[in-house]
Amino acid sequence: MNQEQQLMAIKQFTIEKLAGDRTGHGMNHINRVVKNAARIANGEGHDPFLPEVAAYLHDTVDEKIVNSVEEAQAEVQSFLRQIGMTDDQIRIVMETIKNISFAHTLEKQQISLSSTAQIVRDADWLDAIGAIGITRAIYYGGAHGEVIYDPKIKPRKKMNKQEYRNLDDETIITHFDEKLLGLKDKLFTPTAKKIAEHRQQVMLDFLNEFHREWDAKS
Ligand code: ADP
Ligand code: NI
Numbered sequence: 111m112n113q114e115q116q117l118m119a120i121k122q123f124t125i126e127k128l129a130g131d132r133t134g135h136g137m138n139h140i141n142r143v144v145k146n147a148a149r150i151a152n153g154e155g156h157d158p159f160l161p162e163v164a165a166y167l168h169d170t171v172d173e174k175i176v177n178s179v180e181e182a183q184a185e186v187q188s189f190l191r192q193i194g195m196t197d198d199q200i201r202i203v204m205e206t207i208k209n210i211s212f213a214h215t216l217e218k219q220q221i222s223l224s225s226t227a228q229i230v231r232d233a234d235w236l237d238a239i240g241a242i243g244i245t246r247a248i249y250y251g252g253a254h255g256e257v258i259y260d261p262k263i264k265p266r267k268k269m270n271k272q273e274y275r276n277l278d279d280e281t282i283i284t285h286f287d288e289k290l291l292g293l294k295d296k297l298f299t300p301t302a303k304k305i306a307e308h309r310q311q312v313m314l315d316f317l318n319e320f321h322r323e324w325d326a327k328s
Contacts (some may be wrong), residue, residue: 111193112277116193116194120167120190121166123166124140128140128170128175135169135174139169141235143168143234146165147162153300171183184226206226208224210227211292212238216270217270236306238290239306239315243309243313248282252282256281257282259284264284267287267288291310
């Protein structure tokens with residue numbers, strides 16, 4: 111298989127895993143992350159192939175989505191071998207999809223990421239900010255029974271992974287302060303940072319308007 115055929119096979123594998131997803135990780139999220147990854151790789155003068163492969167697969171081993179993370183990882187790994195990817199390529203892709211979640215950044219022990227992993231994490235995080243980010247947060251919050259906003263609930267800035275997982279009084283609006291507004295400064299690549307500037311402003315404008323309307327000032 112050439113690289114184009116490998117990418118098609120990987121896309122098909124991902125469709126089988128994520129097509130039914132209703133948590134904001136369906137194929138439209140994946141397709142945007144793949145496009146962002148290619149855009150960032152090209153902007154950084156990096157070969158887009160491995161970033162695209164890892165972008166397709168990045169949510170197929172997520173603990174929120176699969177029952178067994180280990181089994182899901184083993185399945186992806188043997189699939190990549192089947193379609194003829196090399197050991198080095200497989201190592202980079204597996205390392206990427208294991209280590210780029212936001213929850214990982216809350217762990218004390220930080221792992222250093224390869225250039226491919228940095229590109230894919232930036233591509234995934236760009237999809238959590240801006241107009242798409244606003245929509246996904248509202249969609250997720252609604253699906254999880256969160257209230258829209260409660261001024262009594264103050265955003266918690268410093269959380270460890272366990273606390274982040276167990277938040278039970280999160281509101282859609284505090285999620286912006288606790289996570290989304292901070293993503294821009296944790297991006298790795300200059301290309302993603304540039305794209306994030308406008309998206310950040312879109313969120314800030316939205317929040318400003320939200321609070322004005324909440325207080326009946328707008
Ligand atoms: P990731 O894409 O890194 O796996 P998540 O699965 O945690 O991130 O989140 C998927 C989407 O839902 C993201 O856009 C995220 O900002 C949003 N989201 C996650 N947790 C919450 C929450 N508690 N309230 C509102 N939105 C959330
Ligand atoms: Ni994702």
